[in-house]
Amino acid sequence: MKKLTVSELFEQGLCLLPKQRWVEVAGIKLNILEWGDPDKPGLLFIHGGAAHASWWRFIAPHFLPDYHCIAVDLSGHGDSARRSTYSSDLWREEVLGLARDRSVFHSTPVIIGHSMGGLLAIRAAAVLATNLPGLIIIDSAVRPVSLNAGKRRRGHELLGKRRVYESRQQAQTRFRLIPPQPSKNEILLEYIAAESVIQCGDGWTWKYDPSAFRDLQATSVFDELKEITAPTFIIRGQASRILDKETADNMQSEIRAAEDVVEIADAFHHVMLEQPAARIEAIRSVLKRWGMNQIQD
Numbered sequence: 001m002k003k004l005t006v007s008e009l010f011e012q013g014l015c016l017l018p019k020q021r022w023v024e025v026a027g028i029k030l031n032i033l034e035w036g037d038p039d040k041p042g043l044l045f046i047h048g049g050a051a052h053a054s055w056w057r058f059i060a061p062h063f064l065p066d067y068h069c070i071a072v073d074l075s076g077h078g079d080s081a082r083r084s085t086y087s088s089d090l091w092r093e094e095v096l097g098l099a100r101d102r103s104v105f106h107s108t109p110v111i112i113g114h115s116m117g118g119l120l121a122i123r124a125a126a127v128l129a130t131n132l133p134g135l136i137i138i139d140s141a142v143r144p145v146s147l148n149a150g151k152r153r154r155g156h157e158l159l160g161k162r163r164v165y166e167s168r169q170q171a172q173t174r175f176r177l178i179p180p181q182p183s184k185n186e187i188l189l190e191y192i193a194a195e196s197v198i199q200c201g202d203g204w205t206w207k208y209d210p211s212a213f214r215d216l217q218a219t220s221v222f223d224e225l226k227e228i229t230a231p232t233f234i235i236r237g238q239a240s241r242i243l244d245k246e247t248a249d250n251m252q253s254e255i256r257a258a259e260d261v262v263e264i265a266d267a268f269h270h271v272m273l274e275q276p277a278a279r280i281e282a283i284r285s286v287l288k289r290w291g292m293n294q295i296q297d
Contacts (some may be wrong), residue, residue: 006185009277013058015064018071025097025102028088031079035061035069037117042100042109042131043291044073046117050159050178050208052078054195055114058188059272062280064159068105073096076209086212088120088219095124099132110134110154110292112283115242115269119221121297126227135232136289139269141243147221160214165211167254171197171204178240181268188273225254232258235279237267259286 003010015072018033033053043063044188053071072093073080083090087134099111108131114123118140123220125135134154165171166184175193183189232255236243245263260288262282 002278006130006276009062009185009193009280010058010266011060012185016061016064018057018060023098023101025101026075026093028075028094029081030075030094030098031073032098033060033278034195036064036067037145038068038106040066040068042068042070042105043287044105044108044109045069046095046113047074047077047113048115048117049070049140050077050206051115051117052195054078054193057195058191059276059280063287067094070098074117076212078207082209083212086216088123088207088216091120092123092127092270095120095217097268099124099128109273110136110287111292112136113140114138114272115140122221123224125232126202126221126224129229130228132230132282133292133295134287135228135230136235136286137232137239137251138235138279139237139243141247142200142221142222142225143247144222147225150200151156155248159208160210161214162205162210164200164205165197166196167201168197168199171206171248177270177273178254179269181239181241181270181274183273183274184275188276193237210294222254226256228255229257231290233283234258234261235271236261236263236264236281237271237274238265239267240269240271242269 007051018035020033022029045060047055050259053073056071060071063069075083076086099108110133118137125132172193196207197204234248236248248261252261264271264275264278271279
């Protein structure tokens with residue numbers, strides 16, 4: 001198979017248009033993007049904090065035609081509805097609700113989560129136990145409770161401030177990754193920025209709800225790692241400022257069915273933006289190893 005350039009991978013992904021629909025989960029309407037045959041094994045993609053389903057638009061289609069792929073906007077993100085209050089418990093219930101909804105997936109999907117989405121995927125996996133065929137964690141750091149107690153994340157403080165810009169162009173030029181990192185694939189960054197803004201009464205602002213992060217405290221899901229029974233695959237960016245090698249190795253040792261931690265070279269926290277092809281290939285490889293094309297429940 002010819003190795004695709006980033007531009008080719010991006011263009012091919014966007015050419016395979018998803019079906020967009022609304023699903024009521026955990027008392028709220030969520031926007032989902034759907035690709036492929038519902039009778040195929042399912043993959044559920046969960047974005048990070050303040051992100052949205054379109055972060056997967058140029059990733060998910062590359063798993064067709066073997067899988068049924070769905071990317072979701074969590075509440076307060078993207079085009080999904082907003083809540084009056086938010087918590088990681090509610091976001092976990094959204095992930096669980098989608099995984100269990102047989103009008104969405106014909107069987108329980110593999111859950112793939114990046115950053116905050118990976119933490120929610122871990123919490124969902126602990127509940128689903130043996131019903132979950134697989135879990136893929138992408139650059140999500142889990143540390144013992146003692147290392148998280150009482151901490152506020154700098155990123156949450158930044159995300160909790162509402163910002164309004166005079167024009168769409170101005171908003172897009174102000175788009176920044178958290179944490180900051182180099183960006184060599186401008187075509188991907190520009191696309192994500194364009195999909196992240198929305199018009200409001202006094203200008204243009206980000207799609208996510210800032211109130212979702214104002215009172216969000218750092219918590220640990222370290223104890224829940226031991227409750228995961230599904231085969232688990234951990235991916236980290238080699239230069240990530242979020243998931244260091246020691247933390248990834250500790251996570252692996254806590255999860256009974258964890259496989260080797262895979263490091264993506266020349267990648268930071270937002271692996272899909274620096275090395276999308278390497279990440280796709282890593283996920284494909286583990287799905288094949290798990291025999292996902294044969295799983296039914």
